[in-house]
Amino acid sequence: MSHIDGALGEEEEEEEEEEEEEEAENQFHRLADDVVLNIFDKLSDVKCLCRCFVVSRRFSSLVSRVQTVSVKSYGTWELNYLPIVDYDSPGLEQHLNHLIHGLGINFLANLTHVRALHIELPSDFGSQNDSVFKWAANFTAKLDGVMILYAASLSKIMESEQQQEDETDEQEEEEDETDEQEEDKTDSPFLIIKRSVKDAAFRLGILSYVVERHPMLESVIITDSKNKGVKLRLGGEKIAECRNWLNFDRVIRPVRGESWRKKCMNIGTVPVLELPMSGYVMKRVVFAYYKFFADEDSEVETAMANAFAEEQGVFSEAAVQLLKNRNGLLKNLMRDPSIY
Structure with missing residues (x-):
């Protein structure tokens, strides 16, 4: 009897849940399509929209007309395999498809x-330490290249320590140079x-995926939930x-195998850097600055100036400082093996 009672109890609970769902649907049924569509547009989250999509035929037709969508990853599981991806393998596109499926972008x-x-x-990238970085894609009529700014550490200078910092700069530079020589080559x-x-190329691959498939798309923004840059x-x-x-293929090709040429990079x-x-x-x-197409000319200094034009604060100031002192700063990797 206890098994029968338990089964009946489960059936009653399911019936109550169905009634609640029907009641909720009936509440929405009273609303005009434009109102419901506006709600879905504000909801925007792709996983929530996916759930709404399967509720009813009406919801399905309205969700398909949503104009504003956000895709968010709340963990790092989707990206855990990226550091060990063989970028030269023919199965690289499968990794991207796996990532797209896991995030719900295919929906x-x-x-x-x-x-x-x-x-x-x-x-x-650098999530286990105090490092910071920014990268920006330089678009003209096509993708010219990617600008990267990386710093192993970013710290606040207290006003009372300004003078002390000035006096010890030279000593710190010498120590940093020694440390760099002693550090593992993986930090070169x-x-x-x-x-x-390569991290940027993967995200540009996602960009190409959505741009190709959505002809009405007017704006795409890809950001980092950890604000790492x-x-x-x-x-x-x-x-x-x-x-x-x-x-x-065009985005990934320049960072594959022999296409990954050091002459592409300044x-x-x-x-x-104070x-x-x-x-x-x-x-x-x-x-x-990494040029995706090494055979084509591009103004590196212009790319540097434009890369962080919309940034404010430390990264904008860092770009300005680097441009002021650019003489001898940028080195071609083909001519300077010490960079390795």
Whole structure:
């Protein structure tokens, strides 16, 4: 009898849940389509929209007309495999598809009216220490390259310590140079930049995926949920210009195998970079520009100036300081093996 009672109890609970769902649906049924669609637009989260999509035929038809969508990852499980991905393997695109499926980006195929898309991904680059980095894609009529600014540490300079910092700068530079020589080769400027460029290429691959499949798309923003520096924005005429040529293979090809050529990269290093306006100091700074197409000319200085034009605070000031002292700063990797 107890088993029968338990089964009956479960059936009653299921019936109550169904009644509650029907009641909720009936409440929405009273609302005009435009009102419900406006609610879905404000909801925006792709996982919530996916749940709403399967509630009813009406919801399905309305969700498909949503124009504003956000994709957020609340953990790092989707990206855990990235550091060990073999970028030279033929199965690289499968890794991207796995990531897209895990984040729910593939569900966007059901949304035919998307105009604004915000993708938020955590980056594990430097997540275990005090390092900071920013990268920006340089778009003209196509993707020219990626600008990266990395610092092993970013710390506040107290006013009372300004004079002391000035006096010890020279000593710190010598110590930093010694430390760099003793550190493992995995922390060399070249490998730091190579890793960050590939990280950028993967996100650009996601960008190409959504741009190709959504002709009504007007704005795409890719940010980093941990605020470690990833920010990619593409909108307006840039999307229209890039749609004709931007695809996954073109984005990934320049960082595959023999295509990963050191002549594609200009790189500079600074042991200590003081930012008096912001009141911060960066140590072990690496600033680089990677050209995705080495055979084509591009103004590195212009790219440096434009890369962080929208940034404010420490990164904007750092870019200005580096440009002021750019003579001898940027080095071609083909001519300077010490960068390795």
